[in-house]
Amino acid sequence: MAATTPVNDPTKLSNQDSQIAQVGLAAAPIANVNDHDVGNDDEGKGLSNYVDIEHMPVENDPRKWSDIRKNIVLLQISFGAMVAGFAGNIQMPAVGEMQQDLHTTSSQISLSLSLFILVQGGMPLLWSTISEVKGRKIVYLSSLLISTIGAVVTAIANSIELVIAFRVVQAAGSSAVMSIGAATLADIYDPHERGAKMGIFYLAPLLGPSLGAIFGGVLTSAFTWRGPFYFLTILSGVVFLSFVVFFKDTFRKERSWAYRNDGEGKPSAATSATPTLSEEPISAKSEKKQGSRDLEKGIPPKNDVGSQVFSDVKISLTDVNPLQPLKMVISRRYNFVMLIASGMLFAFAFMIVYTTSRTLERFYGYNPLKIGLVLLAYGIGGRWSDLMLTRLKSQNHGISYPEMRLKSTIHGILVFPPCVVGFGWVCQEHLHVAVICVFLFLCGFFSIAVYTSTLAYLVDANVGRSSTAIALNSAFRGTFAFVALEVAVPLQDGLGDGWTYTIVAAFMAFSGFLTILTMYKGQQWRGAEVKEKEGKEEEIEKEKENS
Known part of the structure; x- marks a missing residue:
């Protein structure tokens, strides 16, 4: 594993990381350094050396992929996110017909909608954790397969109970692309490139609810209430196959705070809120204290770069809290x-x-x-x-x-x-x-x-x-x-x-x-x-x- 690389230009780091703060997601938590933070650094310390985890040397660096390959990844996750947005609202125009055909009540129809939103909202907590341990591709493939199965069973269901159960399954699967898509873009684009790319990605799930209603109306009128769910089955299946054939995993553990050593050989949580290095810096207690203040402000810890390396830590989901x-x-x-x-x-x-x-x-x-x-x-x-x-x-x-x-x-x-x-x-x-x-x-x-x-x-x-x-x-x-x-x-x-x-x-x-x-x-x-x-x-x- 290569040694960490210092970044000696705080101004340059600030300009890049301010863009990360605007889009909000990165391959690993990179702190935002600005003039306000520097001015409040009591001892003028904490800014001389940084661990630029985003640019740690890795094999087959996704940042160096061709523009065509990167755009394919952007297209895949954007389309997947739009399908997830479709899934939430596409049922709305069909609720009346579903109630009549399945001989159900308004309360049960409401439950099929509300549970979908609840699960789609909660599952990202799990998917994001898994992606930081096992990588992005395994999460995309498993979740899209789950979503496709949920959609097809809903389409052929003959009872509201089956509809509710497999709408929940579909929600669990559809949430992954929306939750880790931005992290995938952060894997392949440098901070100064992310603004426009993130804009495209975030536009996709926003279009989903808007277009979901009109697609739901058209498909229900043409093919009964089952039409929208067959449509979701086809879309989810197409996205799944595209990830099987074209997607190359963008995750690199060298650039993840999940793979860090706490100094005792113990890996820490994948989504650690306070990123630290694999080994405790050899420094005075006052510097430790200053580094802690810097972290809370969003400034990376000061380190003796020459002595710091990321240990090759193997972690599993059982290690993650x-x-x-x-x-x-x-x-x-x-x-x-x-x-x-x-x-x-x-x-x-x-x-x-x-x-x-x-x-x-x-x-x-x-x-x-x-x-x-x-x-x-x-x-x-x-x-x-x-x-x-x-x-x-x-x-x-x-x-x-x-x-x-x-x-x-x-x-x-x-x-x-x-x-x-x-x-x-x-x-x-x-x-x-x-x-x-x-x-x-x-x-x-x-x-x-x-x-x-x-x-x-x-x-x-x-x-x-x-x-x-x-x-x-x-x-x-x-x-x-x-x-x-x-x-x-x-x-x-x-x-x-x-x-x-x-x-x-x-x-x-x-x-x-x-x-x-x-x-x-x-x-x-x-x-x-x-x-x-x-x-x-x-x-x-x-x-x-x-x-």
Whole structure:
């Protein structure tokens, strides 16, 4: 194993790693170094030597692959992510026909939707851990095969129980591409290349929900409710075969913090929140303390590069404890608050699509195709919001700090709840469908605008832990969406759309309050937690000295 390579230009490292912070995922956690961090380095230490784990020498370096080969990988994971996005919403226009054909209830149909979202949100915690131990390809192949099996059995199912069970199977398989796709791109692209490539990748799953409704409507009208699931079977099968034939594993253990030695020959968790080297640096205690502060700020540990090497550690899934980094992320106040806010916004997106499908079928007599066309208005609103946010960021030269992300949400936070109330009462009074489309567009615009900023904040505020933060966000949003879809039918049937969405608007206002609170208090919370950690480390050092 080669020795670690120092990087002697902190400015260059900062420019590259700031891009990693923006996209949020990398092959291994690389810390973000900026002028603010340097200015606060009390002793001017911690910046002289770095472990550039992203550029550790490896065999068949994915970074040196040809552009054609890299673009094939990008196309594969983007298409796979879009199929996963399809899978969540493609069922929506078919819910009425499924209920009639399978002789089931609205509650059971809701369960088939909510469990899918719950499992698709929670499984990334497992898939990401496996990928850091066994590699990317084995995860892609197993998950896509599972997804294909789930889709085909759902398509031929003759009972709602079978549909529910294999929609869960399909959800478990479809979640992997979305959860480790960005890490795969980080394996093959250098930081300065990732911005555009990540944009393409993230566009794919965003297109899925928008196009899923229209595809679901067309296929259900042409081939009954089973059509969308046969379609998903074909798509998943094609993606699976493409990974079998064309995909070469991009994972290299030399560039993973999973394969590091803690100094005692023990490997650590794959998603470690605080990256350290394989051996303890030979340094004074004061330097240890300084290095700890640097890590919390996002600065890599200072090391005697000449003496540091990554040991060739063999680890298995039994060695991995994914709970430790999860605890590190969720225990921070700013993370917990924003995970709740983000989860509520995501839940709203699925609830509004589902209840609108029921309203259009019951009171407007719309068939699945027309339902899909109306629901497209919500997706268009969300995509327009994404374009606007990208333009605003470009005008600011792409420079930002975590809380700055949230400042762009103020107008959306204020306008969004009234739009939700308006949508509910428009549906309640059964106004012209064009009015419903307008309010769907507005709700999609403002909800996605705020949600995107909360997600970006979680990435920026968790330098070196961003992949764990994203996995946790996926779990939170899946849980919240599960609850929302479970209560949607009882609320809609019992209170009507008007009062249902008045209540929902109150939750959206609370989500906005949490976002504004973090915008003003987030930096203070982050600073307080750094000081608290330093205090605990000082106590530990004193105990060691006394013993």
